[in-house]
Amino acid sequence: MIEVSQLSKRFGAVTAVDGLSFAVRPGHVTGFLGPNGAGKTTTMRLILGLDVPTSGTALVGGRRYRQIVRPLREVGALLDATAVHAGRTARDHLLSLARSNGIGPRRVTEMLRLTGLDAVAGKRAGGFSLGMKQRLGIAAALLGDPPVLMFDEPVNGLDPEGVHWIRDLFKALAAEGRTVFVSSHLMSEMALTADRLVIIGRGRLIADTTVARLTEAGGDVLVRSPQAAGLRGLLTGRGATVMEVPNDGGLSVRGMDAPGIGELAARHGIALHELTPRRSSLEEAYLNITGDSVQYRAEPAGTGARRDSSAKAGEGAR
Amino acid sequence: MSAVQARAARAAIPSLAVRARDVLASEWIKFRSVRSTYWTLLIAAVTGAGGSGVVAFSMAHARGGAPPFDPVAMIFVGWLEYPVLAVGILGVLAFTSEYGSGQIRTTFTAVPRRPAVLAAKVAVAGAVTLAFGEFLSFAAFLLSQAIRSGDRQALSLSAPGALRAVLAAGFCLSLIAVGGLGLGAIIRHTAGAVVALPAVLYLPLVVLSLPQPWGERIGRFTLLAAAGQLVSAHPRPGLLPEPLSLLVAVAWPLAALLAAAVLLTRRDA
Numbered sequence: 001m002i003e004v005s006q007l008s009k010r011f012g013a014v015t016a017v018d019g020l021s022f023a024v025r026p027g028h029v030t031g032f033l034g035p036n037g038a039g040k041t042t043t044m045r046l047i048l049g050l051d052v053p054t055s056g057t058a059l060v061g062g063r064r065y066r067q068i069v070r071p072l073r074e075v076g077a078l079l080d081a082t083a084v085h086a087g088r089t090a091r092d093h094l095l096s097l098a099r100s101n102g103i104g105p106r107r108v109t110e111m112l113r114l115t116g117l118d119a120v121a122g123k124r125a126g127g128f129s130l131g132m133k134q135r136l137g138i139a140a141a142l143l144g145d146p147p148v149l150m151f152d153e154p155v156n157g158l159d160p161e162g163v164h165w166i167r168d169l170f171k172a173l174a175a176e177g178r179t180v181f182v183s184s185h186l187m188s189e190m191a192l193t194a195d196r197l198v199i200i201g202r203g204r205l206i207a208d209t210t211v212a213r214l215t216e217a218g219g220d221v222l223v224r225s226p227q228a229a230g231l232r233g234l235l236t237g238r239g240a241t242v243m244e245v246p247n248d249g250g251l252s253v254r255g256m257d258a259p260g261i262g263e264l265a266a267r268h269g270i271a272l273h274e275l276t277p278r279r280s281s282l283e284e285a286y287l288n289i290t291g292d293s294v295q296y297r298a299e300p301a302g303t304g305a306r307r308d309s310s311a312k313a314g315e316g317a318r
Numbered sequence: 319m320s321a322v323q324a325r326a327a328r329a330a331i332p333s334l335a336v337r338a339r340d341v342l343a344s345e346w347i348k349f350r351s352v353r354s355t356y357w358t359l360l361i362a363a364v365t366g367a368g369g370s371g372v373v374a375f376s377m378a379h380a381r382g383g384a385p386p387f388d389p390v391a392m393i394f395v396g397w398l399e400y401p402v403l404a405v406g407i408l409g410v411l412a413f414t415s416e417y418g419s420g421q422i423r424t425t426f427t428a429v430p431r432r433p434a435v436l437a438a439k440v441a442v443a444g445a446v447t448l449a450f451g452e453f454l455s456f457a458a459f460l461l462s463q464a465i466r467s468g469d470r471q472a473l474s475l476s477a478p479g480a481l482r483a484v485l486a487a488g489f490c491l492s493l494i495a496v497g498g499l500g501l502g503a504i505i506r507h508t509a510g511a512v513v514a515l516p517a518v519l520y521l522p523l524v525v526l527s528l529p530q531p532w533g534e535r536i537g538r539f540t541l542l543a544a545a546g547q548l549v550s551a552h553p554r555p556g557l558l559p560e561p562l563s564l565l566v567a568v569a570w571p572l573a574a575l576l577a578a579a580v581l582l583t584r585r586d587a
Contacts, residue, residue, distance in 0.1 A: 051586040092351035100344035288411025
């Protein structure tokens with residue numbers, strides 16, 4: 001269990017994390033999403049006691065990280081896979097970490113085997129590919145068999161087989177009742193791994209939700225009718241938001257579900273040619289709610305690329 | 319609730335002594351598992367013994383002229399340069415190599431009590447450089463003796479002050495390694511700390527060349543002047559007596575360590 005409350009971190013004039021509150025519960029893979037520069041890494045560093053918060057608290061298992069004795073047995077973390085002394089072998093790196101928390105050398109051997117590094121255990125980490133370093137970092141995170149695990153962008157640099165392996169590993173760790181907190185800027189990756197989501201933008205909480213709810217909230221109903229104009233008036237009269245699908249003639253309706261629309265049309269004798277509930281893809285839903293909070297934005301590549309942010313995002317970011 | 323949580327709850331909190339031993343053992347693994355440890359010690363050994371040998375050779379073949387100001391201190395004059403810098407850099411690297419690679423974040427995640435990490439590094443680097451320094455100083459002394467064996471002025475360890483001076487030479491190397499360690503923790507960048515190390519060691523010696531008696535009055539409080547006094551068989555009257563020189567020589571590295579402990583705790587990793 002990770003509990004963050006009213007957490008803020010300022011670096012000079014820049015507020016990296018701004019009054020952030022959320023909880024990460026055991027038994028799930030929780031995705032930590034946000035555009036680049038949203039404050040994900042800073043939040044994780046604050047949780048791990050590497051940075052001191054300007055205000056607010058971050059607790060792991062009810063305690064501040066710096067107060068935990070032998071923390072590797074409570075929290076396993078991989079923030080930056082390249083943060084390894086290049087001249088030290090993988091085994092010595094893990095041995096020194098294990099020893100600092102009273103973990104025996106047998107566990108090191110086990111973790112090297114689990115991460116597929118046993119063949120290169122005696123090689124210096126400086127010669128490792130990014131994917132191998134990620135595996136070494138995961139081995140280090142798992143050393144203490146901890147109930148809470150945190151990973152910052154763990155699939156970076158992994159080959160497809162490695163990505164598949166890590167997804168299965170996260171799910172298995174969560175199924176064992178552990179708290180698994182994984183950051184990513186890629187919604188598509190989280191769609192395959194996470195079941196809960198904490199989404200931030202510019203250091204603020206945008207959404208604390210589940211994957212299922214997020215895709216539902218971002219969906220709409222596609223309606224086609226020969227009497228589109230009349231139907232449109234009725235729908236907006238009931239508080240629904242209606243937009244015309246460009247070059248299509250269909251209507252995109254939000255704020256009213258398909259049965260409601262169908263019954264309303266029937267009562268007024270309006271014929272419907274199509275009535276289709278659509279769930280947005282997770283990627284779309286994510287872009288919708290984070291659209292306003294992107295810090296480094298490229299110019300739209302063509303017309304129509306700019307997305308409106310939904311009303312929900314308004315509270316999350318300016 | 320879950321098996322994971324039940325297991326975590328069962329784990330008893332180990333005693334302070336056990337935790338200290340674990341952190342110490344962890345830092346020992348780190349110290350012995352990088353090549354820079356062996357390179358810096360090798361450079362210190364070769365330049366230390368070599369420097370002392372060259373000095374002994376020139377003393378053995380000196381014809382006339384003024385006698386050396388102190389026969390034991392002369393042996394260690396060459397140490398002021400390479401051996402001192404080599405062990406100083408060994409100390410510097412204990413922290414800067416971790417900051418440079420990002421390893422420090424892994425270290426502080428494993429051991430969030432940062433002064434404990436500092437203390438363990440000091441213990442490991444201090445103990446190793448002390449043992450190494452004593453070995454080297456005795457070796458250098460005996461080598462010098464062998465080179466000067468035909469020389470009437472040749473000293474033995476039983477000569478007044480000789481044993482203390484030789485012991486002090488090894489101890490001073492260790493002090494400089496520990497001071498370098500503190501400096502590395504303060505500066506955090508290898509290049510910066512490696513440049514700062516000779517600056518803080520040698521620049522203060524400039525005050526020794528102030529008009530006397532002010533040169534010695536201020537200069538005797540520098541680390542190397544105090545160390546020079548300690549490695550002399552016949553202490554110079556202008557400098558601080560040995561006990562005070564020892565205090566000064568210990569105070570500088572200690573000050574660096576205290577500053578390092580405060581900064582390590584306050585700064586974000």
